[in-house]
Amino acid sequence: MIDKPIVDQLDQVFILLERWIVSFLPAGWQAVASVVLNVVAIIAVFPALFAIAVLLERKGLGRMQNRLGPNRVGPFGLFQPIADGLKSLTKEDIVPISADPVVHFLAPVFLVVVVFMGYAVLPMGRNMTLVKMDAGLLFYFAMGASTELSVFMAGWSSRNKYSLLGAMRAVAQMISYEVPLLMSSVAVVMITGSLSLEKIVAAQNQYSYGLPHWYIFTPWGFAGFALFAVAATAETNRSPFDLPEGESELVAGYFTEYSGFKFAEFFLGEYVGMLSISGLGATLFLGGWSAPLAILGWVPSWIWFFGKVMLSICVFIWLRGTLPRLRQDQLMNFAWKFVLPLTLLNLMVAAMWRFLGEGWERWVICSAVLLIAYVAMGRIGMRHGHIGTRKYRYAE
Amino acid sequence: MSIVFYIVAALAVGGALAAVLLKNTVHCALALTIAFAGIALLFLQLDAQFAGFAQILVYIGAVAILVVFAILLTRGSETPKDGVYGRKWPLGLVIAAAVFSDLAWAVLQSARVLPHEAISAPTVTVLQIGNALIGRYVLPLEIIALLLTAALIGAVIVAMHEKEAGK
């Protein structure tokens, strides 16, 4: 078996590195320095991931749509993100005259700031969280809630019908899906008994017969994760819910009037938001940095965290390639009449789960309740939806 | 007193002033969010973590958006032609000043009584708050639940489009 300390060292490599660097500085400055260092680390790592994600998305979509995707720049198109970045930096930054300059400028900045604030509490690895906060989840959601404001600022400041309309749609969508997002995570909090993400991961980091205690392997956990996933995609305006910047009718949604670097910032904000929400999803339901199998315990924890994040990014991309866009009212109905009730039900099931005690009964009951509710809500709730086969009308 | 307090206080007061004085209503709303953020920071500085985050989540997340929505719906964004301030605005100002002087006077007078040194920061965990909510403050909690649902339904009905109601 590999030596324990090496694994640990590998596991804690970043922390040790940071401590090593900070030790050079005089005592007074060390605290500040460590903080700055951490922040710098995050700001460096996640944009990189962003670049990879963008590349992955364009290559993946291409492959899905039976085409190659970018392969000109660098081997297999690997340097495409760098090219994009350079392109956005060099592009002219046009600001419409009628636009409100201050708000126009502030919108993307505010978005990026708020999104990055979210990473402060995510546990990327064993004791690799920037701020070990007791109400970490609450902080995360507080920051998450502010993004809508920046979207609105963008939409309104550009004094453009389409952008305003797009902003309104985006905000409405994000608000209506924020509630299920919170509610599904509340289930997890209820079971672990604490808002701090470290505790949640710790709770999932136990193994029985080699299988991890991830929440996803519990009925309410699985349902919760599914609903969380749906809410997350809606929250980041991705794939089936990407109505706001639906190219077909709203050009580019709320950031139509943006160009150049501000456009890049919005793009960055969006993808980083996606990464952070998937990170959260991983920590809440997929055990964060805990290994899938007991035996794989030696692998450093952060690898598992980033692996899960990239996995969910692939799922996002996969969703984008396959599912059609939902109409606004369908979207809203889906949120308020299907997802929210189910999450509330999930809360109840989690409560039952917690008080039924060990044994197979609770598995059966919980899963039964959830299945029945899902089928009933689906059939009854969606009956008027008649998403039938598409009928074409040819011009006579 | 620490520099941070002054900065944050300045942020909050500045935001509030901007929210009150600005011409454009949307700018006021945004200034308001800044003020909310300032106040949240003040909460955090007072080691009331949960309150601070709740403040951010509730106010910035919901109320600000709500205000903005209201502004857009009522076409408040166009600057009104006949001045932003109400008819008898100086009177309002005077009264506000009077109130402030009262409050300030009260605070200054009671200087002797107020504790000077900052007591050790109480470690407040969410668990404690949870227990308090369910234990000692279960009644307020239920009432708040009721209040929120009523407000939810009430707001919807009040703002419902006249056509459906008028039918």
Added chain:
Amino acid sequence: MQDAISSTPQLASSSITQILWLIPAVPILASGVIALLKQPKRKSAATLAIGSLSFSLLLSLVAFGHVLSSWSQHASTARETANFTWIQFASTNVDLGWVLDPLSAVMLVMVAFVGLLIFIYSTGYMAHDENFMRFFCFLSLFAGAMLGVVIANSMLLLFMCWEIVGLTSYLLIGFWYQKPSAAAAAKKAFLTTRVGDVFFLLGIVWLFAQTGTLLFYNHGAGSMESSALGGLLIHPAAFGLTAAGAIGLMIFAGAAGKSGQLPLHVWLPDAMEGPTPVSALIHAATMVAAGVYLIARVYPLMHAGALLSGSTTSLTVVTWVGASTAVFAALIAVAQNDIKRILAYSTISQLGYMMAGLGMGGVAVGMFHLITHAFFKALLFMGAGSVIHGSHEEQDIRRMGGLRTAMPATFLTYAIGMLALCGFPLLFSGFWSKDGILEAAQHWSVARAPFYMLVFGALLTAFYMTRQVAYIFFGHSRTEKHAHESSRVMTVPLAILAFFAIALGIIGTPAWPWFRAFLDGHSVSFDLSGFSEPGLMMLMATSSVVVLCGLALGWWLYGRAAPAPEQPDVLERAVPIPWSWMRDRFYIDELYGATVIAFYYWWARVADWLDRRIWGGAVTLVAWAFRQWARFNRFFDTDWVDGSFDKGCEELATGGGLLSRVQSGRVQTYLRLLALAVVVLVGLLIWSSRA
């Protein structure tokens, strides 16, 4: 009517007493029916009236027969009464009842018989009058009432009928009400009799109060019976009179009023305005007789406690009044020119005689003269009626004359009547009845004066009757109107009455004093020794001489040299002053006019002044006071209460206005107020905690 028959101790009440009440009831009923008949039923009205009176006459005769038979069997006063209680107050009973005794029997027959004759006479006399029906209605009502007075056993029933008699006399005197003089005369008659009746009523009430019963004879408990009289005697009344005496005088005042005695005689001469049958029936025979009958009926009361001299003060008063009336009336009669006025005054003087007879000689003497007078006075009146009728409604004797040949039958019966009235010796009833009175006057122990007054009266009576006959029948006619004899329906009753004027004297002669015995209830037998009473023959001689002198004087003055039509009267030329006094009735009317009437007017004015000034003033004063109070109330109510209330409301309204301005509807004003309030409160807090 609860018919409690109570028989006198002497006789069980026979069937006749039971139905005695029918005698007055039938004529009254007849008058009712006549009143309801339609106008043109003249014949049926006459027959109905005469029929009803004849029925009453028949019944009276039966009753008379019954009394006669019971008198003859028991030789004591046969009295039967039928009494019943009309109204019952808490303790006292108001009893009514009727009595059948010799006195009432005689009167019943006399009234009914004379009434019937007059009814028959008046059918002829009133034939041309359009109010024929009304006349007979009143007449039968009068007859009924008169009969009622006669049979009454209770003072109340008597008084009631007495009043009805007074009413009918008013109605009949004022029969021709178109003539103002008739209406005035009727009123005069009514009022003067009322004066008398007031005293009469007071007497009744006093009697009732004292004796406790209204009935005269009620098995010993009646007011005229010894027990009640005893009680009355011991009660002293004013002026030394006993209660009995005082009551008696009061009742006599009523009688005087009705019978026209001295102070209250003024109405009788004026009553001649009525039609002659009325005068004949009412003012000769019956009504005026009612007064005398009343005194006869209450004689036991007046006679109660008679001292040794056999006369009480009340009877003395009656006598003096009667005697003075007799002389006074006779003097006036001498100077009258109206045929009926002379007869009226002669009636008054004869009534004076009756009163004097009652006062001195007792019931029998007075009643006998009443009966005889009724007959020949009725005869004289009806004779005068036929004379007036004959000479076409001419009443002034100076414009008549020589009717001896024109109306022989009337002349003959009138002459008989005149002689009976003067008391022509032996043959005529007047002589015997006047003689009884003079005899009683002679034996009257109290004083001699009345005897001489009555003798002088007899002289005057003879004188003025011969003057009247001379003027009417002797000499030559002084008018160009041609007189004609009346029809048989008028002359036959005259003849009948003439017969009785002569015949009635028989029952009262001293030889056979049947009438006195019948009334006093002791047996009688015919023996000439009656004349042999000391001084009787002397009395009869003197009265005859006096009468003959009167006749001679009269014939000497008027008979021989028929008085010229327009010249003044012979006597007037001889003694103008006393003549004018006598002609003007000794100015009694003017005297009354000056005193009573004047007083009355004065009193009316005073009352009017009082009424207008004092009571009126008081009322207006009270009204004024109330108005002030009302005005004060209004002032108090509106200005003060309402005023303050309204002002309060106004204050409220203005306050409300101010307050409403605060609710300006603008949210910010509310906020400002709120903030201001906070500031103020905090300020207060600070200020208060400053210490």
Added chain:
Amino acid sequence: MTPLMSYLLVAALLFAIGLAGALTRRNAILVLIGIELMLNAANLNLIAFWRYGPHPESLTGMMFAIFSIAVAAAEAAVGLGLVISIHRHARTTDLDAINRMKG
């Protein structure tokens, strides 16, 4: 100047600013904003007193603040709903014009 007094002064200032906003601004929404500010000032006060109070472990101040935040949210929702309905009827949010509730 004790820290508590400074917090209280800041809260008072915020409250006065909110009140001034509410009293002077013409637009209804800005009045609501003013009110929100006043509510926040109150919360700040609460937390300040809780923090510097005798025994902060009893959590009363903080709990109170949290409940007040919840209520304020509800109030904001209803208030804005009202403003929107008023706007629909009166076509304006100018408070001076809206005086239909005049007494």
